[in-house]
Amino acid sequence: MTLITQTTHWATDEHRMYAEMANRFFADELAPNIDRWVDQGIVDRDFWHKAGQFGIMGGAIAEEYGGAGGDMGFESITIYEQTRTGDCGWGYGIQSIVVHYITAYGTEEQKQRWLPGLASGEIVGAIAMTEPGTGSDLQAVRTRAEKDGNQYRINGSKIFITNGQAADLIITVCKTDPDAGSKGVSLIVVEADKAEGFSRGKNLKKLGMKGNDTSELFYQDVKVPLTNLLGSEEGQGFYQLMKQLPWERLLIAIQALGAIDFALEQTVAYTQERKAFGQRVMDFQNTRFKLAECKTKAEVLRSFVNDGIARLIDGTLDAPTASMAKYYGSEIQNEIMHECLQLFGGYGYMTEYPIARLYADARVQMIYGGTNEIMKELIARSIDV
Secondary structure (H helix, E strand, C coil): CCCCCCCCCCCCCHHHHHHHHHHHHHHHHHHHHHHHHHHHHHCCHHHHHHHHCCCCCCCCCCHHCCCCCCHHHHHHHHHHHHHHHCCCCCHHHHHHHHHHHHHHHHHHHCCCCHHHHHCCCCCCCCEEEECCCCCCCHHHHCCEEEEEEEEEEEEEEEEEEEECCCCCCEEEECCCCCCCHHHEEEEEECCCCCCCCHHEEEEEECCCCCCEEEEEEEEEEEEEHHEEEEECCCHHHHHHHHHHHHHHHHHHHHHHHHHHHHHHHHHHHHHHHCCECCHHHHHHHHHHHHHHHHHHHHHHHHHHHHHHHHHHHHCCHHHHHHHHHHHHHHHHHHHHHHHHHHHHHHHHHHHCCHHHHHHHHHHHHCHHHHHHHHHHHHHHHHHCC
């Protein structure tokens, strides 16, 4: 199973060659380390550097900023091939999101300053949106950024921040005008090693995605230059967030498809080998019917995801469609993980089998990037016009 099929009309020969290369890279460099990263709660920094050397992170970054100059199909392939290998611990999805905020809204100086390091793995990125008590309500953030001479002084805290322990560059959602509602939100880039007063909480313990570092972040009179405002005008943060969320939400659907393909491959192999009552588990009609249902759902999702990628590439992916992809993809992912784990029986509950990890990892897909309840509301708004 693969993201690119014979009917994938957005894919070129270059995309197909890149997919083969990325598949080999993840099989050789990522798959053997998954269990160790799960145990230590963070991906080795050396892996970020290797991914940069292999060109895994710069596919859609312009050549003048250290990338390959490709389209978003290359990013989509990277996300799919990672999860197709059975991993969701490496936080490249967030790295990609950070790259495209800077690409879309950064000044020329900001692009020259940060994009090459993000492509090479010398810089690990994060985006700090969520705060205790705010969740998906980004207009309600309380983190303040006040001008202090030629600097901003930032105070506040963030929670559930992916890449929180490793990140060098953190796009922070702040209120620059607390009385202006959504028009008072700005995105300010904090460079962790230069930010006195910035600190990280402990690496949070989670139900799943244990190989990914997720943290609280604290800002206590953190001073950053005014030139670290993303873009050239305050008050654009909410607009910037809304314009970039479609990629984040399609990305989650791509992750779902990759994880589903890996889970189905593992489950088919297990049911073909495992015997019960004198026959293969695969020979029971219930097994065959369950897998037939899962395979059908996976192929429907594959078509929807590929349509979303095509729209992303040509610039027509809208918020309702991306919300549908995120909602549907994550729901189907959880349904299929449930069915696959059941077919493993008691062994599926043992963490030595990847299906147990995949089952736990899937749950948050319905929460982050905007909860699925929020996705339904956004979809409904596009209907009730």
